[in-house]
Amino acid sequence: MRRTAVLVAVIVTALLLQTAVFPQLTLLHVKPELLYLVTVIFAVLLGPGEGAVVGFVSGLAQDFMLNMPKGITALTLTLLGYTVGLARQYITSPSPLLPAVLVALGTAGGVAFHQVVTFLLGEEEGPFSYAAKVILVTAVYGAVLTPIFFPVLRRAAAATQAGRVVRF
Amino acid sequence: MLVVTLVAASLAIITVDYRAGEQGPLAAAGRATSSALAPLQQAVSNVVQPVSNFFSSLAKLPSLSRRNKELQQQVDDLKTAQQENQDLSRRIDSLEQLLGLQAITSHTIAARVIASGVSNFEWSITIDRGTDDGIQVDMPVVTGASDGPRLVGRVIRVTPISSVVQLIIDRDFAVAGKLSTSQEAGLVMGRGEEDLRMGHLRPGIQVSPTDPESVFTLGYEVNGQRGLYPPGILIGTVSRAFSEPDSVESSVTIRPAVDFSTLQYVLVIARNPARPGEVP
Numbered sequence: 001m002r003r004t005a006v007l008v009a010v011i012v013t014a015l016l017l018q019t020a021v022f023p024q025l026t027l028l029h030v031k032p033e034l035l036y037l038v039t040v041i042f043a044v045l046l047g048p049g050e051g052a053v054v055g056f057v058s059g060l061a062q063d064f065m066l067n068m069p070k071g072i073t074a075l076t077l078t079l080l081g082y083t084v085g086l087a088r089q090y091i092t093s094p095s096p097l098l099p100a101v102l103v104a105l106g107t108a109g110g111v112a113f114h115q116v117v118t119f120l121l122g123e124e125e126g127p128f129s130y131a132a133k134v135i136l137v138t139a140v141y142g143a144v145l146t147p148i149f150f151p152v153l154r155r156a157a158a159a160t161q162a163g164r165v166v167r168f
Numbered sequence: 169m170l171v172v173t174l175v176a177a178s179l180a181i182i183t184v185d186y187r188a189g190e191q192g193p194l195a196a197a198g199r200a201t202s203s204a205l206a207p208l209q210q211a212v213s214n215v216v217q218p219v220s221n222f223f224s225s226l227a228k229l230p231s232l233s234r235r236n237k238e239l240q241q242q243v244d245d246l247k248t249a250q251q252e253n254q255d256l257s258r259r260i261d262s263l264e265q266l267l268g269l270q271a272i273t274s275h276t277i278a279a280r281v282i283a284s285g286v287s288n289f290e291w292s293i294t295i296d297r298g299t300d301d302g303i304q305v306d307m308p309v310v311t312g313a314s315d316g317p318r319l320v321g322r323v324i325r326v327t328p329i330s331s332v333v334q335l336i337i338d339r340d341f342a343v344a345g346k347l348s349t350s351q352e353a354g355l356v357m358g359r360g361e362e363d364l365r366m367g368h369l370r371p372g373i374q375v376s377p378t379d380p381e382s383v384f385t386l387g388y389e390v391n392g393q394r395g396l397y398p399p400g401i402l403i404g405t406v407s408r409a410f411s412e413p414d415s416v417e418s419s420v421t422i423r424p425a426v427d428f429s430t431l432q433y434v435l436v437i438a439r440n441p442a443r444p445g446e447v448p
Contacts, residue, residue, distance in 0.1 A: 015205060015286065019294070020212040023284035024220040029361060030288050049170050056174040060181070064201035065286040067324055067334065070194045071181030078174045118289075121182070126289065126339050126360050134288045 003160040007054065010156050011061050014038050019065070030137040033107050034149075035062050035073075037142045039081045040106040041150060044099055045157040048085030055081030072117050080110040100146040108139035199327050202294070206330035209283040210296055217432065276310075276435040277301055282330070291338040291360065292321075295434060298329045308385075308397045308437045309333045311426055318402045318425040319343070319385060320434050331436070335428055336364065336403065344395060345403050345422075348382040356383065356403055356422060363407050363421040373418040375409040382406075383422050398437065 014034040022031045035058040043051025055077030062077075063070040084106050091098065115131050185194045279295035297303050303326055310317035321341065325332040334341055341358035345366055354368040366383060375381065383406060387399025404422040411418045 012205070012208070016208055016212050019205075019283035019286050020209045021216050024216065031284075033288075052171045052174050056178065059178070061201065062286055063181075064194075064198040065205075066198075067290055067292065067332070067340075069182055070185040070198065071178045071183075074181060075175060075178035078171065078178055082171045115289075121186075130360060131289075138288065 006156050006159045007057060010038060010153070011035070011058050014058070015061060015065065027141045028133070028137050030134055030141065032141040032145055033111060033138045034145075035059070035077065036080065036107045036110050036138070037103050037145060037149060038153060039077045039110075040084050040103045040142075041099060041146070041153045042157055043081040043083075043085035043106075044088050044102055045154060046085070046161070047089070048082045050160075051081030051085035052078050053081070055079070068118070068123055069121060072114060072121070075117065076110050076114045079113070080106055083109075099150050100143040103146045104139040104143035107142040108135050111135045111138055199325060202325065202330060202332065203298075203327035206282065206294065206296070206298075206327065209294060209330075210280075213280075213282040276437055277303060279303075279331070279434050279436055281431050281434065285332075289339075289360075291335040291341075291358065291428070292324070293333050293335065293428075293431065293434075295331050295333060295436070296329070297436065298327045298331050300328045302438055303331050303436050304438075306396055308401070309434050310401055310437060311431060311434050312402075316402070317435065317437075319397070320426055320428075320431065322396060323436065333434070336424060336426075337361075337428065343397055343403065344386040344388060345383045346386040346399075347406070347420075348384060350381070353386050354419075363423050364404060365419055365421055366406075367417065367419045369418040369420065371411055371416060371418050373409050373420065375406050375420065380405040380407065382425075383420075 014037075018031060018034045022034070039051065039055040039058050042054040046054075056074050059074035059077035060070070062073045066073070084102055088102070095101075112131075112135050115135075181194060185192060188194065277297055279297040279301075281293050282296050283294040285292035295309075303323060305323055305326055307323045309320040309322060311320050312318045319336055321333045321335040321338070323331050324334045335358070336343065336356075337358045337360060339358055339360055343356050344353060345356040346353045347366075347369075350373070352369050352373070354366045356364050356366045359365055383403045385397040385399055385401040385403060386395070387397065388395045402425045404424040406420045407423045408421045409418060410420075
């Protein structure tokens with residue numbers, strides 16, 4: 001129950017920030033992908049299984065706000081959460097920059113995957129140059145925002161794990 | 169096993185949504201989500217908007233004096249133009265009465281912008297009015313004075329307390345337009361960050377760099393079915409004319425009349441509902 005409440009609070013907050021705050025704070029007219037950031041950080045902290053679940057729920061929430069076939073973002077973030085969680089198990093670097101790097105790479109890969117699936121489903125969304133710009137800028141923006149959001153999300157992740165202690 | 173289940177669920181959702189479309193359970197869930205988030209978006213917007221306005225005003229301070237002079241000049245020009253327009257308006261009224269034409273009956277619903285689209289690949293806004301206020305899907309949305317409206321977009325999703333408006337710059341947006349001086353008609357389409365594009369024009373069309381042509385919505389009626397947009401709503405001004413190689417038609421790019429980054433209030437045009445089956 002507590003886990004569900006924390007997860008819902010995190011996702012709703014991310015959606016509100018994404019739709020009502022960050023449209024005023026764009027970088028080169030591009031908004032950050034906060035739900036990608038949430039998914040990657042949860043996957044880094046809690047592993048591939050939890051990463052996939054958080055990704056699926058976050059993606060579905062974002063899909064419900066879009067005017068395109070639903071499920072594409074859920075699919076993207078499920079795979080992203082699982083992949084990042086799996087990769088994290090094999091990375092031993094103690095660098096404090098690791099979460100930011102993983103958010104940048106995960107966001108870039110996730111947005112690119114989303115665009116490919118969208119294209120394959122016949123929902124073309126513009127020229128390649130624009131997609132490339134969005135991929136690059138959201139990756140950089142995500143990395144910049146990670147130091148701000150990481151401590152908050154680490155506490156949220158810890159709250160979802162009753163009786164377990166998360167150390168990173 | 170878990171990830172396989174979630175991927176399968178995602179694929180099932182994509183399939184179901186594709187087959188069921190706007191009438192399906194997932195679309196209904198989407199409307200419910202939008203409805204639940206709207207009050208929160210409104211609350212956040214109430215807090216963020218004044219702060220955002222303050223910082224954007226600070227950023228614009230150096231150019232305010234120059235802008236003030238330009239606007240004063242425009243006011244003088246507009247006063248002269250207004251006088252001419254009043255004379256023309258009186259003549260048009262009398263001619264319409266002679267021809268028995270009736271103006272399109274419509275009223276507008278004022279709404280506040282409370283959020284933007286969640287994706288970088290969709291250009292939309294959320295407004296704080298919904299079906300409870302009489303808003304329906306496909307209603308045109310404008311900004312500016314009601315006697316000089318500028319096109320913002322159209323309503324694509326409604327909940328009882330909020331609506332999502334697809335902006336004219338969205339890549340799925342299209343509207344019939346008309347050039348102001350040559351009266352040529354064409355299809356205006358959104359292109360995201362780039363200027364709009366109006367196609368299906370005669371070859372060799374020219375654009376004056378000093379006095380760019382305006383583009384307005386083209387009201388039309390086919391087999392008794394009226395277009396979604398009333399005629400005469402300003403879409404933007406022509407920025408460039410060009411022809412594709414081996415093409416028998418020209419196109420122009422149009423700079424939108426609305427600055428979407430600072431949009432705070434809009435008007436939804438609720439047209440006379442007595443004529444169902446309207447087409448875009």
